[in-house]
Amino acid sequence: MSKRMQSKVALVTGGASGVGLATAWLLAREGARVAITDINTEAGQALAAEINTELGDERAMFLRHNVSNESDWIAVIAAVQEHLGPLDILINNAGILLAGDIAHATLAQFQATMQVNAASCFLGCKHGVAAMKQRGGAIVNMASIASWLPVEGYAAYGASKAAVAALTRSTALHCRKQGLDIRVNSLHPDGVYTPMMQAALPPGVPSQAVLFDPRKNPAGRATMPEHIARVLLFLAGDDARAISGAEIHADSAILGMGL
Template sequence: MNGKVAIVTGGAQGLGAAEAEILLDHGASVVACDIRDDEGEAFAAAMEAAGHGGRIAYQRLDVTSADDWARVVAFAERRFGPLTSLVNNAGIPGRAGVENTTEEGWQRTIDVDLKGSWLGMKACIPSFRRAGGGAVVNTSSTYGLVASGHGSTAYSAAKGAVVMLTKAAAAEYARENIRVNCIHPGVVDTPRNQTLPPDWLEGLLRKTPLGRMAAPREIASAVLFLLSNEASYVTGTSLVVDGGYTAI
């Protein structure tokens, strides 16, 4: 990833922080973005202290705001040069079913979990062009492939749509040397899952052949592959990283 310039959304904690870190470890410059400024600044400071100084910056970015995207892309170009890589990772969970999903909850989930990825690509692709190409990883979920069995109506709708957003963008931009893929993480040990009721988590792990949660780094390594030149012929596809959850 030497010489590559990446934006990672939701990069203050959890999966986004692990993704930003693995890209830094492999030589990229990274702008980690989030709406949790304290955690984001602390993450960037920790990465500086870990020896990634000069290649990491934190910026506030609400993925649902086109204005925020324009500001952050301009910042990244000024600081590090044209973008080559985008990880659309920011997301919010939604556990409500069809009848108890509110219109407001539906809209917020669709905005963050789906529209944010479209706005990110829209903002970053002109910068990719200036770099001569680029790669995107969008973040779906196992629940973009199979139902959760406990509702998750808006979340599943958004994560399923991320798959087709990915394919449509991949087909549109392939001739410009821009690849677009998505990942489907299973159960990952991130702050979001620390608030799950214990019996819920146990149920998920019983349905996971590997029998444990993924460490964030185990998902981040799949993102690293998809963004790297090693994946140069991979576009428009999905990489399932779920400990076997969708295999049975």
């Protein structure tokens, strides 16, 4: 049976944990050669080694990558294309979550959040489009329901994800008007049960209290990373050929909950 990502080359930022880790595994199992980037060198190298041990054929590589640094982006894309081949897929997944409402968040926190969450997508789209210009490809930017649903305690995070959504639409339109075969979409999950989310939970809150289950816990909001990875796989693949400039909500109808 053919694999959906056979012969594709993918780059996943923030790939050492959470959604990035699940996405790297899924892309590799579907036939892609995957570059995993992160600032967590130890975890990233371990993941690439695990993928190569299980799947063989040097399917994965790790590159240390500060996603808010343009020089890093230039070096990373060059290394990916040298070692794995022309870039087909970019998953802009890296991000941070810093708590703070408008009264208590600091300017430094706001600027750091915008740099890692939003500027990284700007740089990824800028250099990703340049790399894909001749062959075409797909870019998916990780946003959040916080881009449109007010979250009082995370003012900077919501602003950064709204910027990601706007940047996605602008980049998708640019590619269409320039006649480029590059699709650009944003994915907007509600909570995902990742290390970042777990670190933000109040002490003693068990996973059962936050994981969404239509029968056991319909009020829960979090999904597992592998569920979001499957949506990313679809958006990055040829089955989503007609989708570009879209905001895809992976939020289990949270808007209807009035939260």
